[in-house]
Amino acid sequence: MSTTPTAVQFDDAVQQREAATLGMWTFISTEILFFGVLFAAYTLCRTRFPEAFAEGSRHTDVLLGTAETAVLLISSCLVAVAVREVQLGGQRIATWLIAATAALGVCFLTMHGFEYVSEYHEGLVPAIRYTQSGPSAGQMEIFFCLYYFITGFHGLHVTIGVIVLLVMARRTHRGDFDQDYHTPLEMSALYWHLVDIVWIFVFPLIYLIGRSG
Amino acid sequence: MSPRSHRSGPKPPSLVVNLVVLAALLGFLALTVGTAYINMGPANVVANVGIAVAKAILVLTFYMRLKSDSPLFRIVAVSGFAWLAVLIALSLADLLTRPA
Numbered sequence: 001m002s003t004t005p006t007a008v009q010f011d012d013a014v015q016q017r018e019a020a021t022l023g024m025w026t027f028i029s030t031e032i033l034f035f036g037v038l039f040a041a042y043t044l045c046r047t048r049f050p051e052a053f054a055e056g057s058r059h060t061d062v063l064l065g066t067a068e069t070a071v072l073l074i075s076s077c078l079v080a081v082a083v084r085e086v087q088l089g090g091q092r093i094a095t096w097l098i099a100a101t102a103a104l105g106v107c108f109l110t111m112h113g114f115e116y117v118s119e120y121h122e123g124l125v126p127a128i129r130y131t132q133s134g135p136s137a138g139q140m141e142i143f144f145c146l147y148y149f150i151t152g153f154h155g156l157h158v159t160i161g162v163i164v165l166l167v168m169a170r171r172t173h174r175g176d177f178d179q180d181y182h183t184p185l186e187m188s189a190l191y192w193h194l195v196d197i198v199w200i201f202v203f204p205l206i207y208l209i210g211r212s213g
Numbered sequence: 214m215s216p217r218s219h220r221s222g223p224k225p226p227s228l229v230v231n232l233v234v235l236a237a238l239l240g241f242l243a244l245t246v247g248t249a250y251i252n253m254g255p256a257n258v259v260a261n262v263g264i265a266v267a268k269a270i271l272v273l274t275f276y277m278r279l280k281s282d283s284p285l286f287r288i289v290a291v292s293g294f295a296w297l298a299v300l301i302a303l304s305l306a307d308l309l310t311r312p313a
Contacts, residue, residue: 018283025286029293036297043301044308062246069242073268077235080276084225193277200268204261208249212257 017183024187028194031157035198038150042205045142052136054210056143059124061115065207068111069199075104076196079165079189082172086182091172098169098185101192105162112155119144150202157195164188223281234275241268 010016046053082097123131125148126141168188171177177185245264249257274280279287 018285021282021286022289025289029289032293032297033300036293036300039297040301040304044304047305047308066242066246070239073235073238073242076272076276077231077238080226081228081231084228084231087225190277193272196276197269197272200272201262201265204245204249204265208245208261209257211249212252 013180017186020183020187021190024190028190031194031198035150035153038146038153039201039205042146042150045146046209049136049139049142052139053143055136056140056147057207057209058211059119059122060147060207061118062207062211064111064115065203068108069203071104071108071111072196072199075101075108076193078104079192083182083186083189086172086177086185087179089179091175091177094177094185095169095173098165098172102162102165102169105158105165105192109155109158109162112151147206150206154195154198154202157198161188161192161195164191223278226275226278226281230275234271238268238271241271 006013006016010019078097079101082094082101085091085094085097119125120129123129124144126145130141130144132140165188168185172185241264245261248260248264251257253260273290277290279290
């Protein structure tokens with residue numbers, strides 16, 4: 001049985017968990033709007049310069065992008081199963097599942113790092129090394145600005161998620177969570193799924209436009 | 214010990230459900246990459262965004278447990294997307310109705 005006491009302001013553990021979960025969902029809503037502003041800017045600029053956005057998208061690496069998406073989707077499943085295992089009493093396997101999720105997060109960041117390096121060599125980084133020329137080079141710069149803001153902030157979220165997951169793996173290993181108390185792990189998993197959802201929208205909007213043209 | 218512990222909270226989805234959702238997500242990924250290479254005109258955007266929405270709903274419903282958890286969380290989750298829709302719709306309404 002868990003020895004974690006319920007905080008004084010709550011009637012019982014269920015109410016405490018619901019308050020924490022409500023707070024997490026409120027935070028997730030604000031995160032949706034945070035990334036939403038970037039997606040709104042993307043929508044407006046793409047409506048204005050469709051050709052340049054399609055051309056910019058063709059410069060991105062669709063193979064790496066697809067692999068990154070698959071990695072994040074699998075990691076989301078792993079952490080969902082990890083929470084389930086803790087709820088059923090399987091802390092040992094849950095520890096490994098959470099560690100594997102964090103490892104996939106690192107894998108994602110590494111792949112994206114390779115993309116950034118090759119884009120730097122291609123001269124696709126606005127203000128730092130942008131060597132594109134041609135009629136739509138200026139408009140394409142807007143695409144790459146948005147690309148770096150969206151993927152950069154997303155990468156920051158992945159990095160935070162990896163750190164949080166490593167802490168959770170350690171705490172699960174230590175036996176902090178059991179069937180009766182696992183709210184921090186549940187909230188961390190929600191955060192990781194949010195990171196996944198953001199990427200689900202980033203992937204088609206950045207990598208897949210203008211592929212059939 | 215409190216009489217109501219987390220045990221009385223929502224039951225986690227089964228392992229099979231988790232894996233079926235993952236298979237569906239990866240299937241949608243293959244579908245969205247595949248359709249991107251077929252020239253469907255404006256339908257390409259609809260397919261890409263539509264598939265992304267379907268994937269997001271799968272993650273929200275099963276992995277984030279909106280299906281089994283308190284309805285209050287569903288309202289909060291929808292509110293974020295609803296305000297985002299307002300933001301994008303009104304911004305586009307401005308851009309698309311400006312004289313050339």
